[in-house]
Amino acid sequence: MAEELALLVADVYEAAGALRRAGETLAAAEGQTQARWQLMSGSANTRKEAAHGRS
Template identity: 55%
Template structure:
């Protein structure tokens, strides 16, 4: 086994662990705001523009069925709305409403102090995070492309 392969395996294990711990922390923050981490994650994915449920699910690494349940909750709560999809009549785009954006902003505000403390304790700066993000995105791009 090459060193790069071993480092890749360790990276993936750490990403899973980081995601799990982050989800638990997010759940605590969301609960304090009367939300769930699942809602927060879907709101966050929708924050950069409308998406279909399958697209949001892919971005989150979840099944479309589980994301559809959360989207249903967000639609019922007035935090998201379904808008026509010019590319696929039977798969509407899901967009944030003003209320959804306000909820997301409140969740982010609640989490900022905790995240700042985490980054300070870890001694991590913005450039290190940018480099890690670039590496992860290159891996994701290759994994998404068959071949």
């Protein structure tokens, strides 16, 4: 069971890396960075939650 879990975690990290690289490519096409898009997304979600009374 432990070996299967370790392989799953490795696969998740590999997928996250692939998504990060794809995000950087997409963001760069707009003259931005993925980090900036993530920050803007987080900020937009915080405003939505505050408008609905969530913290």
